Amino acid sequence: MPLTLNPRAEGLAVSGIRQFFNQLVDYPDAINLTIGQPDFPTPEKVKRAGMDAIAADLTSYSHNAGLIELRQEIAAFFNDRYGLTYEAKSEIIVTNGASEALDSVFRTILDEGDEVIIPAPCYTGYVPIVGLNGGKPVLLNTSDTGLVPTADRLKTLITDKTKAILLNFPSNPTGVTISKEQMEPLVEELKQHEIFIISDEIYSENSFENKHESFASYPEIKDRTFLVQGLSKSHSMTGWRMGFLLGPEQYMAQVLKVHMYNSVCASLPSQHAAIEALKNNRDAPEEMNRAYKERRDFVYGKLVEMGLDVVKPKGAFYIFPSVAKYGMTSFEFATRLLKEGGVAAVPGSAFTEFGEGFLRISYAYSMPTLEQAMERMGEWIKNLEA
Numbered sequence: 001m002p003l004t005l006n007p008r009a010e011g012l013a014v015s016g017i018r019q020f021f022n023q024l025v026d027y028p029d030a031i032n033l034t035i036g037q038p039d040f041p042t043p044e045k046v047k048r049a050g051m052d053a054i055a056a057d058l059t060s061y062s063h064n065a066g067l068i069e070l071r072q073e074i075a076a077f078f079n080d081r082y083g084l085t086y087e088a089k090s091e092i093i094v095t096n097g098a099s100e101a102l103d104s105v106f107r108t109i110l111d112e113g114d115e116v117i118i119p120a121p122c123y124t125g126y127v128p129i130v131g132l133n134g135g136k137p138v139l140l141n142t143s144d145t146g147l148v149p150t151a152d153r154l155k156t157l158i159t160d161k162t163k164a165i166l167l168n169f170p171s172n173p174t175g176v177t178i179s180k181e182q183m184e185p186l187v188e189e190l191k192q193h194e195i196f197i198i199s200d201e202i203y204s205e206n207s208f209e210n211k212h213e214s215f216a217s218y219p220e221i222k223d224r225t226f227l228v229q230g231l232s233k234s235h236s237m238t239g240w241r242m243g244f245l246l247g248p249e250q251y252m253a254q255v256l257k258v259h260m261y262n263s264v265c266a267s268l269p270s271q272h273a274a275i276e277a278l279k280n281n282r283d284a285p286e287e288m289n290r291a292y293k294e295r296r297d298f299v300y301g302k303l304v305e306m307g308l309d310v311v312k313p314k315g316a317f318y319i320f321p322s323v324a325k326y327g328m329t330s331f332e333f334a335t336r337l338l339k340e341g342g343v344a345a346v347p348g349s350a351f352t353e354f355g356e357g358f359l360r361i362s363y364a365y366s367m368p369t370l371e372q373a374m375e376r377m378g379e380w381i382k383n384l385e386a
């Protein structure tokens, strides 16, 4: 008889998305637009700082919360860029990517059965992380409100079991950001309830139009807001595992214990690279954004030409057209686009049931790749309609 395991782990859905990705190997000539990471190298000076750290034997553990020099750089960065004030010593923890920041927060705040409101469609990691930590994800449908949560809907979902809301702007999978006008009614509602706000702003440096607005910039809720951040996207450092968690001192002391026992600390060479990224390479995302914007404009234009209903993204590097009008599930649509059209994109249903009817296209690819992919997709859609 097999040994019993944690039912929460066994119960994790591997879902349709895995099935979809398993098909990719059979279509080696397909153009793959599924990847969620920048297609640029880590900036040269940042790589050098990591290599220098290794050469100098800076390969030990650090303080559990991260090097104080790095935490000071993080504090300075968020102050300069977003006008946010955090205490380096007590309000910042360096984590193994944004993923570990999220996991450590939920491990710290959730008790069995606590509810976490998550606007959806949402990032694939959210529902599993909340569930693994004993929480109950409560999805807030944004699929028919321009992919932005409304205060009216939020109000209907808050119960006496609600422990937190998990927000993500700019968003993966939609590329949509939230304006100040859209944030204010949400903050007004959140002000009235004693719940945590976890704001995953990992794409904040990849905002193309207006300046990024952080949920942590509202003093009324800052004392119970955790800001999840990092360098994975801004500095193309996904493999370095550099995440940052910023939050109020009284709760961060508790999170630090959790982080200490699951990770000890983040990788030290990566921390040295991160100091260089924040000190001398703050303009790296700007250069990448120029390319993303050109690609976004191109792909958006092509999708509109194809007759697809699509919100123009303002950040990250994803676009999320509706494919509902073709009368198939998004899984069927993506599978046929792969097999018949030679283009791979992620079915919206991978991002919860509220992503059904959409397709996530990543444009973290070169212009020639995108041009070829859009041509193939356009042809395929023409045939579909014929």
Ligand SMILES: Cc1ncc(COP(=O)(O)O)c(C=O)c1O
Residues within 6 Å of the ligand: 036, 096, 097, 098, 099, 100, 123, 168, 171, 172, 200, 202, 230, 231, 232, 238, 241, 242, 243
């Ligand atoms: C919204 C969102 N949050 C968190 C993560 C995880 O980031 P990291 O690689 O820093 O753990 C991702 C990665 O794709 C993401 O899209």
